[in-house]
Amino acid sequence: xSLTVYNTLIRKKVPFTTIESGRVRMYVCGPTVYxxxxxxxxxxxxxxxxILRYLxxxxxxxxxxxxxxxxxxxxxxxxxxxxxxARREQTDPMQVVERYxxxxxxxxxxxxxxxxxxxxxxxxxxxxxxxxxxxxIKNGNAYEINGSVYFDVSSFPEYGKLSGxxxxxxxxxxxxxxxxxxxxxxxxxxxxxxxxxxxxxxSSPWGEGFPGWHxxxxxMASKYLGANFDIHGGGxxxxxxxxxxxxxxxxxxSGKTFANxxxxxxxLTVSGVKMSKSLDxxxxxxxxxxxYPAEVIRMFVLSSHYRSPxxxxxxxxxAAYRGWQRLTGPALAVQQALLSTQDSNTPKVDFSSAIKxxxxxxxxxxxxxFNAPKAIACLFDFAKNVNGxxxxxxxxxxxxxxxxxxxxxxxxxxxxxLLPSNSxxxxxxxxxxxxxxxxxRNAARQQKDFATSDSIRDKLATAGVILEDGLSGTxxxxxxxxxxx
RNA sequence: GGCGACGUGGCCAAGUGGUAAGGCAGGGGCCUGCAAAGCCCUUAUUCGCGGGUUCGAAUCCCGCCGUCGCCUCCA
Numbered sequence: 001x002s003l004t005v006y007n008t009l010i011r012k013k014v015p016f017t018t019i020e021s022g023r024v025r026m027y028v029c030g031p032t033v034y035x036x037x038x039x040x041x042x043x044x045x046x047x048x049x050x051i052l053r054y055l056x057x058x059x060x061x062x063x064x065x066x067x068x069x070x071x072x073x074x075x076x077x078x079x080x081x082x083x084x085x086a087r088r089e090q091t092d093p094m095q096v097v098e099r100y101x102x103x104x105x106x107x108x109x110x111x112x113x114x115x116x117x118x119x120x121x122x123x124x125x126x127x128x129x130x131x132x133x134x135x136x137i138k139n140g141n142a143y144e145i146n147g148s149v150y151f152d153v154s155s156f157p158e159y160g161k162l163s164g165x166x167x168x169x170x171x172x173x174x175x176x177x178x179x180x181x182x183x184x185x186x187x188x189x190x191x192x193x194x195x196x197x198x199x200x201x202x203s204s205p206w207g208e209g210f211p212g213w214h215x216x217x218x219x220m221a222s223k224y225l226g227a228n229f230d231i232h233g234g235g236x237x238x239x240x241x242x243x244x245x246x247x248x249x250x251x252x253x254s255g256k257t258f259a260n261x262x263x264x265x266x267x268l269t270v271s272g273v274k275m276s277k278s279l280d281x282x283x284x285x286x287x288x289x290x291x292y293p294a295e296v297i298r299m300f301v302l303s304s305h306y307r308s309p310x311x312x313x314x315x316x317x318x319a320a321y322r323g324w325q326r327l328t329g330p331a332l333a334v335q336q337a338l339l340s341t342q343d344s345n346t347p348k349v350d351f352s353s354a355i356k357x358x359x360x361x362x363x364x365x366x367x368x369x370f371n372a373p374k375a376i377a378c379l380f381d382f383a384k385n386v387n388g389x390x391x392x393x394x395x396x397x398x399x400x401x402x403x404x405x406x407x408x409x410x411x412x413x414x415x416x417x418l419l420p421s422n423s424x425x426x427x428x429x430x431x432x433x434x435x436x437x438x439x440x441r442n443a444a445r446q447q448k449d450f451a452t453s454d455s456i457r458d459k460l461a462t463a464g465v466i467l468e469d470g471l472s473g474t475x476x477x478x479x480x481x482x483x484x485x
Numbered sequence: 486g487g488c489g490a491c492g493u494g495g496c497c498a499a500g501u502g503g504u505a506a507g508g509c510a511g512g513g514g515c516c517u518g519c520a521a522a523g524c525c526c527u528u529a530u531u532c533g534c535g536g537g538u539u540c541g542a543a544u545c546c547c548g549c550c551g552u553c554g555c556c557u558c559c560a
Contacts, residue, residue: 032560038560069558163489164489165489165555186557187557213558239555267553267554267560272553273553274559318509319510320497320508326508326509327508329523373497373499374498380506381506388523388524454518454520457521461521466522470523
């Protein structure tokens, strides 16, 4: 079975094909770096990360580009986001950009998202953006008025093909006052004249100004991926206007189809409503990571399909936490079991059919438009089988355990990024000390000194170390967070 | 007003024509020195509502209702 994906452009699930055999060129809209990233970003970029990981897992060579928006875009109030950040922190705009770009990358690293191959910055591509705007004017797709340049939407008949909007149906000015400079309300800015107080400004043929929001993606995607590439990803709320405008500019510029496949992730709400500063319900990734391990945030995101909207709530994430523990429990138990020596008379078990079934069903799920929730359900079934196997005594042979370990590493680890980054099987001082305490406790248990053994267990629990007694010995795991909070 | 997404058990959620996966929470049992974890059993005659097509519909069609997002610089 081969991969099918839902393409927003045609609103259908279709077989995935690449322009160049074995190679995928993929672009995802990155963040505007003027504040810490929030869990809405986590939802989008974990979704895209799993798409990237799965494409690579199937053997495709993926070139992944994600931009950083670090030129000033405007808030509803007409205020520059980055200038606002700079004033808030009484610092230089580019310092704000650096600070939050690093914060964003730290968050993405913490969430186990694979770094893009190229992260171009808009401010570093102003000459290319000016050149693109000049070309659009030459082509008759844009016009200059009072130091600003606008794209003439009427010059691009396919405008609206991604979002399904028709120009004459747009209700203008619902959110922002229509600029008086524009010929038509639906025209959008390619270049904006900088007001005197505007700090982020560049020289251009039209005077001092700054690039429009959409042109950076057009320029940077085509620079690093070519005028026609395979996948463009982003958030559903960016379909219109951002992605629609990208298509108009890019295709007017090159005459070629921009991206073949448009993949959009559903948006995230907090307790049923959109996050916003005014509602004060914004949850940063940093704060979420105080409450939950990164893998739990991933588990939460992946527990619904990437195109579906999700609602962030304590209850939902706690449920994901419990589910994640159930999913990864046997993976850790297998690793710990492999540390002990195999019993000489261990009967060889044939677990290969369960392994094959899991791999086949997992792949089928992911091939169906990256259906991670269904893929995770396959892993739950697998976990049940592995738990049954591990409860037998003596423990299964090394070969069987190693092949199970491989399944977890490939599917839960490589593809979904759900395996804990800190393994309890690492040889380090802390783990060694825990194992010494476990040995002391077991000695007490053998002498039926349960007061001592329970005391050791309880005290370790207060340090976040949970002991579990099984037929093949005692295993332990860490549980530093409290999901019931 | 327009465009789009969504509406499945107490909660989350998969399922696009063949008779409702999975997880969380709850109940019962087994296992355990006691726990924890795990295992077994159990919880939707029903998929927002009303029509229609069909031998057969959560899935297709029509009409409503509701939630959310977007409507020109929010991921």
